[in-house]
Amino acid sequence: MAKRLQSESSISDVLKEFIQENKLQSGMDVIDVQAAWKSLMGNGVNSYTREVTLKGKTLYVSLTSSVLREELQFGKQKIITMINEELRKEVVTDVILR
Numbered sequence: 001m002a003k004r005l006q007s008e009s010s011i012s013d014v015l016k017e018f019i020q021e022n023k024l025q026s027g028m029d030v031i032d033v034q035a036a037w038k039s040l041m042g043n044g045v046n047s048y049t050r051e052v053t054l055k056g057k058t059l060y061v062s063l064t065s066s067v068l069r070e071e072l073q074f075g076k077q078k079i080i081t082m083i084n085e086e087l088r089k090e091v092v093t094d095v096i097l098r
Contacts, residue, residue, distance in 0.1 A: 029091050030054045036086040037061070040079075045072075057093040059083070069097045 019025055033054045038046055050062040059080075063069045072079065076095045083092050 029087075032087050033059060033083060033091060036083045040082050040086060054092070057091065059092045059095045060098065061095065062098050072097055 019028060030053070034052045037049070037052045037059075041049070045068065048063050048065040048068050050064055051060075052062075053060045061072075063072075076097075079095050080092050084090050
């Protein structure tokens with residue numbers, strides 16, 4: 001049962017506490033990483049992206065183009081940096097392109 005707060009709190013503080021108490025942060029990170037991939041990679045890469053999954057701190061991306069996969073392979077560290085900067089915390093430490 002949720003505890004009642006005596007003082008007034010902002011909605012963002014209440015939501016943060018709710019997420020923390022119910023251990024929902026990992027699920028929120030998955031959603032945030034998928035949204036960050038879509039916004040950062042643009043329509044060109046997204047049209048060849050089949051699936052984006054976060055397991056632990058590893059981002060798995062399934063692509064339909066082997067040429068694009070090889071090209072993105074060279075920029076893995078940049079992808080990690082861009083996603084972590086977008087989310088303002090370190091969520092991704094490795095990217096596996098398949």
